Amino acid sequence: MKIREAKIDDIKQIQIVRNAVTENTLSNPDLVTDEDCKEFITVRGKGWVCEINNQIVGFSVVDLRENNVWALFLKPEFEKKGIGKQLHDVMIDWYFKQTKNNIWLGTSPNTRAEIFYRKAGWIEIGIHENNEIKFEMTYTSWINIMLN
Template sequence: MNEKITGFSIVDLKGNNIWALFVDPDFEKMGIGKKLPDIMLDWYFKQTQENVWLGTSPNTRAEMFYRKTEWNEIGMHGKNEIKFEMTFDNWTNKK
């Protein structure tokens, strides 16, 4: 069998933040980029109801994705990254 990792995500329960969310470019536009965060956030909010945040560079596809999927911009983080947040209430109301 020829298996390949097509995407992955890492969320930190102690820091309440998402460290990574990546999809292999060979598998873009197949719905993985929408499904992966859904699975991750479902798991996260089963563990805690604390807000979760992430940072991403401005003017990127990632920024557009988080805006379209109803993450809230809450400021800046790190080296000029936009900080986005998802609340338990916003997540459960999307479902």
């Protein structure tokens, strides 16, 4: 297993992972284009992938412009193996090396993602678009999590 920075050449496999999820699915897969992915991993922020046997099984992307987690997804068969936590931690660590601004994300309630983010130390701060839970992480909270 290898975690590395995402490249433009990874976008096709990233899209396969994104469309393989069983929770937080896209109502229309065309809503997130290859161009969107390219912009987020090269202009707006950065992305990471997890590769196993030259196959991308998960990815994460952070957006510095909007100070949010744009994506963190795994193929369902690779869940509960610690991959999501590794992708999360490298992404959030990188984010707070770029800025001390709070970071936020939205996720559907009553999902594994909601449980995952709560366990990772995210604090619920309200409701976001489409009745998603809005979570936030501060720089201070992240440093404390990393020290413990």
